Amino acid sequence: MAILPILEFPDDRLRTVARPVEVVDDQIRAVLDDMLQTMYDAPGIGLAATQVNIHQRLIVIDVSEEKNQPLYLVNPEIVGLQGIEEMDEGCLSVPGIYETVQRADRITIKALGYDGNVFTLDAEELLAVCIQHEIDHLDGKLFVDYLSPLKRNRIKKKLEKQRKQAAS
């Protein structure tokens, strides 16, 4: 397993729309393993393949406190949305920024698991928000897109400044 480098906003590669996975084989499972390790290391509660510059529809998530309940989603699709939830979100590709985003608070999804078998899952609250956040990544979308252009620009400047400081 390996820890992969995470792309950061406003990197254009984060705008790539990921392709569906054809078959869940050992190669895909190896990518999922690396992604999980990268996510735990960051630390984050969800990571989409797009963020590590792999443009296939793969997501890893773990919202448990003990970090022992990994969830693997391959080719996830949202089949049901209900309710409204507001939550402070952050993103490993937008480090150190937390903003309130409105999303559905209960969702039903269909996806393939680590074993390649299809399953459906009802999720609510944090897990529901996290899944929506990660599926956005696969579609080339970031949580900052939900903010006003002014706010988004300010975040962009702030991150550029941070990077400059880190480099010098």
Add this chain to the structure above:
Amino acid sequence: MATKPQQKMDARFIAIKVLLRVLKNGESLSSAIPNEISNLDERERPLLQALVYGVLRWRWQLESILKKYLKKALKAKDLDINIILMLGVFQLLWLRTPDYAAVDGAVNSSLKIRKKWAKALINAVLRQLIRERDEINYKDTLEAEFSHPQWLIDKIKYDWPEQWQQILSEANQAAPMTLRLDTRQMEVADYNELLNEVELDAEVAAHVPGALILKQPADVSRLPGFEQGLVSVQDAAAQCAAPLLQLAPQQKVLDACAAPGGKSAHILQTEPALELDAVDISESRLQRVAENLQRLGQQANLICADISQPEQWWQGQQYDRILLDAPCSASGVIRRHPDIKSLRRESDIAELVATQQQILDVLWPMLKPGGLMLYATCSIFRVENEQQMQHFLQRMTDAEEIKIAAGWGHEQKVGRQILSGEQQMDGFYYALVRKSI
């Protein structure tokens, strides 16, 4: 996705997590607190205790107050918001926390659990309560007045028509910390002086030899001779067991359902030269028995087994004495474990009664003719106590009751009952039976 790094945990926030474990997952307080407390600063622990015990104790009053201020009931998934509100009300009305601190704490908690929408609701409810706090009538139902669930009130009222109000209000008082002195090592009066020297004040229990009731709870590290096994912590009601057993050297004794080992230790303290089998179903709880006995320098055969499956653990040699401290509703120790009021279900009682009966029947053949069995529960329900033992005496033609004469408790048709809080003791039941020769 990433979430905001957790700020340093404060008692108010940990209290929410502990109460969620109890009220949502059905975990007991004694397992929920240790599971959460590691994130908490040592100095904040007393506040955490006050908050979680307080909310579980006064839950029905708190809910009745909140009902008046909430336009509609919260959804089940918003139990966390309900808990935040109860903690807020408890701090405002019971702890006299400064208003701003209680409201701020509650609002911040809602942000930490990422439920920003609840901010306005929490602010509105708590601020209105502050304005009207002198006029609130929160004793408008029996549930609210006595802060017990209705079924429990009904059951206690049915069993104790004279004393039910007293029992319920005692169950809402914090229990004292009571010590058991090893009276072979020291006289009670002398130990009381040792306590005074370390500025601890205690009262000698009137009818339980060796029991001292502390005026204020204290950490065991402050108790003179605790590490050396001179004293142990045990409610006075539980200290009544060993003296009833008429222990003598060389007897073979069984403590069924022994954990956490207080009564086992007391048995060995009373008569060290006997052979004690201490059985419990839980490995982790049996570990506590081992620790307790080790501190006191005592030896017993610790057996982890289901007591009702003797083929798993019994060697076939009958006992001179059997203590059965049976699994029960724990309705007599609600003052120590207020979570019982939320966790226990009415439907549990019949199941417990059946279990008790099963264990009684399994243990009876293991008693030698002429031997004594002491049946004990920390319950105040007649079905688990007096009635259970009446039925037992009817079933077993070779069993006869030995009346317990004591300065504590009330004589029942069979056995003796201590009601919660009487003489500062836990609610307990004892019945002593002898097997005919």
